Amino acid sequence: MARIGVFVCHCGENISRTVDTAAVAQALGEMPGVAHSTDYKYMCSDPGQSLIQAAIAEQKLDGVVVAACSPHMHEKTFRRAAANAGLNPFLCEMANIREQCSWIHDDREAATAKAIDLVRMIVEKVKHNQPLQPIHIPVTRRALVIGGGIAGIQAALDIADGGCEVVLVEKEPSIGGHMSQLSETFPTLDCSQCILTPRMVEVYQHPRIKLLSYSEVESLEGFIGNFKVTIRQKARFVDESKCNGCGDCTKKCPQKKIPSEFDAGLGTRTAIFVPFPQAVPNIPVIDRANCLLFKGRAKGKKKDVCGICARTCTRGAIDYDQEDRLVTEEVGAIVVATGYQLYTIGKIQPKEYLRGYGEYGYGEIPDVIDGLQFERLASASGPTAGEIRRPSDGKVPKTVVFLQCIGSRDPAKGIEYCSKICCMYVAKHTMLYQHKVHDGQAVVFFMDVRAGGKGYDEFTRRAMNEGALYLRGRVSKMYRDGEVIKVVGYDTLSGEQIVLDADMVVLATAMMPQLGIESLAQTLSVSYDQYGFINEAHPKLRPVETNTAGVFVAGACQAPRDIPDSVAMASAAASKILSLFSNAELSREPMVAHVNPATCTGCFHCERVCHFGAIQRKEVRDRQGNLIKVIAEVNEGVCQGCGTCQATCPSKSIELAGFTDAQVFSAINAIFA
């Protein structure tokens, strides 16, 4: 006969107000197998825990049920108390009579009856509980950082400075991300590149950081502490070990009119190119789609049409026959820091739920540009060397209209969220513009000015004080009228319709996750929201963890983030990883599935339903080494204990420790007994 102790908590008045706790304790005391039953005002308090520990010792209890709040709240507390009294902690369970009973009912009598049923269920379950031991997993003290923007750079440097190795993967030819494209940053107006490029160089020179630029994560195996990641290093057609970054090849390339991605289409680049002068690594890459030689080869020409770069290179670094390489890295933790892209303004949208602003003429009127394009115009390294000149005719615009909330906060366009940074960068743009064009007038159409952050509201106010005209309202359309752009809007504060003649219009478009983030998230088994932003494990208490153990998130791939936020998240993720790496092995709860090798038929239904890829195939051989069958095996490191496999298994060969069929069915039977 089991000897189970039942401890009913009043939770002050939280439970006892609607549940007669004494009656519950008394009813349970009469149940077979219950050796001890009592109630107390605060079971989680020190005297409460002592009460449990004393009962375990005195009554020689072999199981404990605490009828109190949700196990999310205090299961750890009571298990620790039980363990301190010498009981295996997994023989202690909680019955939730607060959230699932007292808080949601009014009728005291019925609530008490329900509470008795709830506790009886858990008592029946605990009768079948087995002592369990925590699982220990070895840890590879090496991290993978995906994305080389400011978040990825910060995370990589923090982890590497903490003494662990880092593999930094960046899909573009250079690290730096969007921050390298910015002119100056809010709210201090310090030069973006000046604060970023030293960090980029630090990454490149760090002895513990392995930088894989122009590379993408292809696949992932394994689990926390033991990931094996396959990375595709895309062919640059330039041998990194030979190139010294002299830049002769890019000067001689005959293809000079390719719109530069770095300059957001406002400048041009060559087919063999380094995205920007401070690029890290400073090694060019050949853009196959625009290179004469590769275009010729694609058309099937036997003789190569160009080859000037190879002839120019004195070090023989150009290799037209280079191919993509797959490399495998072993890491213990991963940071996802893939950043953002801007909402597409025009009618053609990358996703079905999005709608564009055809009425703004973006793409048709050259002087209607987006925020990133304005950054390039204002940047000293940009196509106009920092002079504000409009794209159509190179004239200095005397009136520039800025429109906030383009795409964001507009369910009709598909994005309901606030993009968070636009109020700030528009205020910055107005200042940059008016600092450079003294007789220029900046006009801002806004919905609200949201400037939450240290020094942020002061910054937007400064923009207004420095002469930017803020009009509260939306713009319905824009069209070209001779040299000017007619901006038709509505000022909701004065109630007036407004038609402005603008020389240039800047659209503050929303931040969105990078296209293709869904497939990366699937590769990493992390969840994402309807827009593709990576979900954090808990919005308040676990902001940089994901639902997959060992995978962390930082920066704008999680939600719209500015630079300070991204850096803070990156450092947080890095410190989480360093604390993970501070142990030689990981210990985790033993609530994982186990396969009974004798009855498993190898149907692998479990493999198909497992969201986490925890099911492996295992060969069973006889003593002569002949293959008898292939059965399922659970990787304890990967298993998240969801129990889906257990529910699916047709031969009942797979069971979740702590939630076996015997435990669950006993609990269910208890209600009908």
Place this chain on the structure above:
Amino acid sequence: MRLGYYPGCSLHATARDFDESFRAVAGPLGIDLVEIEDWACCGATAAHNTNRLLSIALPARTLALAQEQGFDAVLAPCAACYNRLATARHAMEQDPELKEQIVGILKRPAFTNQVRVISVVELLRDMAATIKEKVVQPLADMKVACYYGCLLVRPHEVTGFDDDEDPRSMEEVVKATGASPVMWEKRLECCGGGFSLSRTASVVRLGRAILEDARKAGAQVMVLACPMCHNNLDFRQKAISKYREEPVGMPILYVTELLGLALGLAPRDLGLHRHYVSPQPVIEQVAAATRSLAGGEQPAALPAPPREEA
């Protein structure tokens, strides 16, 4: 394709040409138009200005009749009728309580609010491929300004068939006829609507801006799909031209009339003789194009239409 036809009051009166031209093109395009029996007023501006319940109940009655008469969809050519019917359907769809209330008022318990409401432009846009096949006189080189006005594509959640700020469906229909739509700015501006009689000066001012912008964009003809817009831009064009050195002279055609010409129908069958601004230049251009197609022969189907004076 069998559709419940809801002409509304205007297509039986001032916009007879819209009715005639639509009925004329329906045949060649394989559309079976059956007028809904016992249809009543859509409520127009008057109802929704005074009583919301009335403004839903009036169109709902027509939708209920359409359901009883076995139609899946109601086609309302007049942009205002279309808007009122679609709004009523949408409102009842969004608010089941309202729908139940309306069912009680109408005393039609079987009404399910499943009948779709479609506009002429939406219908023709979806038939663009068929139109292309049936065109016998491609309107090549004709520059057409498509005018949407306010009601045809707005609000988006009610109409839903096109981008409410930058629609393209009428342009697609025009392209299917072989003509070239021009892009211009005032495609969605207000024409003055029902103020035609009470504030004529405002209507004239708005109409002038619309017509001058279309002219500036190089349009030879304007097409639209709203009797009120047609009235304000065709009938009022004389007043609009009053303070100009020369008349605007912009023929205003219903999109069905332009389509009818491309399908080779006689101008008189399309109601083109009912216009105040002569569509003669358009008709002659089509005739010239046809002559060159046919190798110089004058087709008999295009007599010059008699014109009614204002």
